[in-house]
Amino acid sequence: xxxxARFVLAALRLAGAALLSPGSCAFEDSxxxxxxxxxxxxxxxxxxxxxxxxxxxxxxxxxxxSSPELYSEEWSCVRLxxxxxxxxxxxxxxxxxxxxxxxxxxxxxxxxxSAKEPSDSWLIASLDLTxxxxxxxxxxxxxxxxxxxxxxxxxxxxxTPGYCIECDFEENHLCGFVNRWNPNVNWFVGGGNIRNSxxxxxxxxxxxxxxxxxxxxxxxxVKHFQEVAQLISPKTMAxxxxxxxxxxxxxxxxxxxxxxxxxxTSGFYEEIWKTDSALSADWVLAEVDFDAPYPMEVIFEVAxxxxxxxxxxxxxxxxxxxxxxxxxxxxxxxxxxxCNFEEGLCNFYQDHKDGPGWSRVKVxxxxxxxxxxxxxxxxxxxANTKFTSQPGYIGRLYGPTLPGNLQFCLRFxxxxxxxxxxxxxxxxxxxxENHVVQEKIWSVLDSPKGVWTQGEISFKKPxxxxxxxxxxxxxFWDCGLVALDDVSLSLGSCQAADLLLPNPGECTFEKxxxxxxxxxxxxxxxxxxxxxxxxxxxxxxxxxxxxVGYYMYIEASNMVYGQRxxxxxxxxxxxxxKQCLTFFYHMYGAGTGLLSVYLKKEGDEEEIPLWRRxxxxxxxxLRGLIEYESDRNYQIxxxxxxxxxxRSDTAIDDIxxxxxxxxxxxxxxxxSGYPDSLNEIEY
Numbered sequence: 292x293x294x295x296a297r298f299v300l301a302a303l304r305l306a307g308a309a310l311l312s313p314g315s316c317a318f319e320d321s322x323x324x325x326x327x328x329x330x331x332x333x334x335x336x337x338x339x340x341x342x343x344x345x346x347x348x349x350x351x352x353x354x355x356x357s358s359p360e361l362y363s364e365e366w367s368c369v370r371l372x373x374x375x376x377x378x379x380x381x382x383x384x385x386x387x388x389x390x391x392x393x394x395x396x397x398x399x400x401x402x403x404x405s406a407k408e409p410s411d412s413w414l415i416a417s418l419d420l421t422x423x424x425x426x427x428x429x430x431x432x433x434x435x436x437x438x439x440x441x442x443x444x445x446x447x448x449x450x451t452p453g454y455c456i457e458c459d460f461e462e463n464h465l466c467g468f469v470n471r472w473n474p475n476v477n478w479f480v481g482g483g484n485i486r487n488s489x490x491x492x493x494x495x496x497x498x499x500x501x502x503x504x505x506x507x508x509x510x511x512x513v514k515h516f517q518e519v520a521q522l523i524s525p526k527t528m529a530x531x532x533x534x535x536x537x538x539x540x541x542x543x544x545x546x547x548x549x550x551x552x553x554x555x556t557s558g559f560y561e562e563i564w565k566t567d568s569a570l571s572a573d574w575v576l577a578e579v580d581f582d583a584p585y586p587m588e589v590i591f592e593v594a595x596x597x598x599x600x601x602x603x604x605x606x607x608x609x610x611x612x613x614x615x616x617x618x619x620x621x622x623x624x625x626x627x628x629x630c631n632f633e634e635g636l637c638n639f640y641q642d643h644k645d646g647p648g649w650s651r652v653k654v655x656x657x658x659x660x661x662x663x664x665x666x667x668x669x670x671x672x673x674a675n676t677k678f679t680s681q682p683g684y685i686g687r688l689y690g691p692t693l694p695g696n697l698q699f700c701l702r703f704x705x706x707x708x709x710x711x712x713x714x715x716x717x718x719x720x721x722x723x724e725n726h727v728v729q730e731k732i733w734s735v736l737d738s739p740k741g742v743w744t745q746g747e748i749s750f751k752k753p754x755x756x757x758x759x760x761x762x763x764x765x766x767f768w769d770c771g772l773v774a775l776d777d778v779s780l781s782l783g784s785c786q787a788a789d790l791l792l793p794n795p796g797e798c799t800f801e802k803x804x805x806x807x808x809x810x811x812x813x814x815x816x817x818x819x820x821x822x823x824x825x826x827x828x829x830x831x832x833x834x835x836x837x838x839v840g841y842y843m844y845i846e847a848s849n850m851v852y853g854q855r856x857x858x859x860x861x862x863x864x865x866x867x868x869k870q871c872l873t874f875f876y877h878m879y880g881a882g883t884g885l886l887s888v889y890l891k892k893e894g895d896e897e898e899i900p901l902w903r904r905x906x907x908x909x910x911x912x913l914r915g916l917i918e919y920e921s922d923r924n925y926q927i928x929x930x931x932x933x934x935x936x937x938r939s940d941t942a943i944d945d946i947x948x949x950x951x952x953x954x955x956x957x958x959x960x961x962x963s964g965y966p967d968s969l970n971e972i973e974y
Contacts, residue, residue: 346442417525585783648686674762709771744838829880830940882936
């Protein structure tokens with residue numbers, strides 16, 4: 292068995308291993324400048340087997356391996372050949388292998404990829420790295436989980452310029468392309484001077500020699516009508532658009548259908564290319580425009596109608612970020628279809644025939660009326676359709692034209708005031724361009740009164756279309772106000788967006804406390820909660836993230852006046868240059884105390900105050916912005932102090948760390964509460 296395993300690895304050795312690019316390693320006699328973190332489990336280098344591994348023979352949670360500093364202005368592809376071996380069956384917390392990108396100037400690593408499936412032999416992962424001007428490191432993390440007998444091996448890391456969907460099939464990991472196994476017809480590797488079938492071509496396309504390799508599928512074993520062989524590319528990991536090209540040969544005695552599809556994560560196929568039935572005894576170049584704004588696989592599919600069907604061969608798949616047809620069409624930018632209404636209506640508009648149903652309004656900070664969702668003191672849209680000129684009390688807000696045949700995720704925030712029955716008071720329609728077809732794709736059922744609640748809708752239409760927000764009152768007597776803010780559009784379905792790996796510097800408290808822990812002193816502590824706090828006239832009614840999610844708060848009725856609660860981040864990596872911290876805070880209640888944010892640098896006793904608010908601020912969630920810098924590792928601390936009465940529930944939510952200076956500036960870093968006279972609404 293050992294020789295068998297060694298043989299598998301020997302087969303993996305790369306031609307020209309001496310010419311490995313920076314960051315690549317075959318772990319033969321060294322780790323090629325990769326270093327392990329001594330604070331965690333050790334990695335063992337097995338030179339004779341050409342791999343590096345970590346297992347549970349030591350006590351510990353994880354092992355960390357980081358590459359030398361890398362730099363690449365061009366798009367590149369990281370290929371990782373690895374194996375996770377385990378003896379136990381499915382555990383709730385299995386061993387997993389994670390790959391992070393650590394960029395210069397960032398306090399957080401970006402998780403690019405994660406796997407936990409155990410296997411009997413090696414697997415390959417292909418990850419696109421978009422071009423960047425920053426230096427970076429690749430960081431591998433093996434987490435042992437609860438498994439008592441797991442081991443994780445890495446056989447090879449290879450970083451090559453170019454895209455992961457490109458392949459010349461000269462290396463035996465086939466760039467991560469896989470054949471979907473079928474009992475009768477499959478894609479095989481041809482060439483390499485092995486006369487293994489009647490359909491072997493004399494020469495491949497890459498090297499133009501008998502030693503080169505290509506992929507082929509032939510009809511020798513076809514048993515049934517319409518049997519299909521599929522060759523599936525690695526999944527694109529970053530948005531890309533341009534020209535996909537490949538070479539193929541086709542020999543047929545009866546009809547063969549050779550098709551190229553894109554398949555998205557929900558399994559939807561889109562045909563992008565098909566052969567015309569002309570024969571080709573030589574390699575023919577095919578080119579096709581290719582758009583993958585969200586993760587896609589490219590599938591090369593051959594369907595035979597009979598056993599005398601001939602064969603298809605494929606070689607040299609490549610990609611260029613310029614469209615084949617030299618069209619300089621600008622790809623659609625989804626940001627242009629969103630708006631936070633701070634500067635105006637962006638690309639939204641109303642039809643003059645309807646009368647002005649929607650107005651852009653702003654509420655100053657106060658303790659009676661909620662402000663906007665973006666900052667708590669900015670602009671939002673308010674539909675007051677009680678006095679519109681149109682019958683039916685309707686206000687329509689039209690969005691910009693969206694291209695057809697793309698999957699979209701629309702997200703927005705709404706709040707409802709003063710309705711007896713809420714259902715149907717706000718709806719979203721799709722108008723197809725000819726304005727004849729309109730389809731209702733969403734409508735409100737019920738929502739907490741006056742709480743900014745998130746709506747999200749996935750849709751895909753064949754024709755160009757517009758999104759229309761419609762507010763509606765059933766009668767003059769049941770006609771309240773509908774508020775709308777922070778409309779955003781992204782490519783891909785909302786479900787696919789939720790499956791994306793989380794942003795490491797962001798904490799919404801939806802699942803847990805992320806990078807924060809409690810520093811307990813006495814009874815003062817932060818609690819994670821959803822919905823309103825138990826005491827009336829203090830605390831939020833819902834969270835900031837969705838309106839129905841979680842936030843952190845201090846429960847004043849369990850604390851005494853002046854008692855403190857601390858929420859402390861884990862140690863964050865120091866960087867040169869400014870960092871920006873954004874968060875939302877809620878300080879409503881006549882007895883509200885203090886909320887402060889501190890920076891504590893490693894090795895220092897004292898904590899540097901960055902930001903403070905004292906006393907009641909607003910009934911809304913307000914945005915806080917802090918710009919800071921620390922070249923040493925550091926922690927961020929949120930400290931809440933209970934005020935004079937039980938009405939002192941202070942809450943925080945939606946914390947976001949970003950590299951670089953803040954794009955906006957907060958006027959006051961240290962301030963006290965507001966007088967009651969600020970209860971006005973500006974139109």
